[in-house]
């Protein structure tokens with residue numbers, strides 16, 4: 038099988054299977070031959086690992102994963118692709134394709150059934166239109182996975198990797214840091230894809246923590262507070278929290294003070310520990 042990074046090969050496959058790339062499914066395929074090996078290097082997997090890939094497309098990253106991992110399960114939503122993948126991945130007996138929407142799939146069950154005795158990593162060039170829901174599902178479902186190595190838009194990668202308390206931080210940065218240790222790996226230029234997207238991409242790796250970064254008594258309430266704080270970007274945390282959680286502003290201001298925080302603080306200045314202290318202080322105010 039000729040290399041899948043070769044445009045002539047991609048065009049020939051598209052013609053053979055009467056397949057046109059779908060913008061709606063976020064299909065931008067990797068055509069730079071250096072990128073897939075670099076992503077797999079960055080993921081740190083080897084033969085002893087099981088890998089879940091989200092969105093194999095025509096299989097360019099899947100092939101590199103199959104060469105280097107013990108087993109790969111690739112989840113693809115586009116029903117036109119499994120026949121293409123049957124051809125492009127024919128040489129591998131350690132790859133399984135699931136025709137499913139990753140957002141509705143029971144990943145706990147998948148891991149139990151497919152990887153009963155292997156460490157598991159997620160590795161993917163994500164469909165950019167659902168980056169956040171996919172990342173949140175992977176983290177919030179508390180899956181027995183060790184790491185998530187994903188290519189996303191550079192701007193999204195910056196937010197995933199931002200430390201709470203710094204300028205780029207947002208609600209998703211707090212969620213990532215709560216469950217994982219993020220690391221920005223490298224950027225990838227638009228010309229490395231077919232078709233070329235408008236923006237630069239980047240690969241980040243999230244190493245799942247054995248236990249969350251901070252202890253909170255009520256995780257749901259904690260994330261409701263974090264989301265509310267970032268709900269209105271240009272407002273102070275107090276204003277956003279009051280309107281987001283439907284609390285009197287005075288109660289939020291008093292809680293901020295009790296937690297030892299500046300009542301005019303902006304949400305991006307708050308660390309995970311600050312949010313935990315604020316949650317505890319709000320608890321006593323209600």
Ligand code: SAM
Nearest residue numbers: 062065066067092093094113114138139162164
């Ligand atoms: N892995 C290929 C590559 O790197 O060239 C394709 C990556 S492309 C950016 C994203 C892939 O995700 C597409 O194949 C698309 O059909 C698939 N996809 C989109 N939404 C999905 C979903 N909800 N569940 C599973 N796969 C999805």
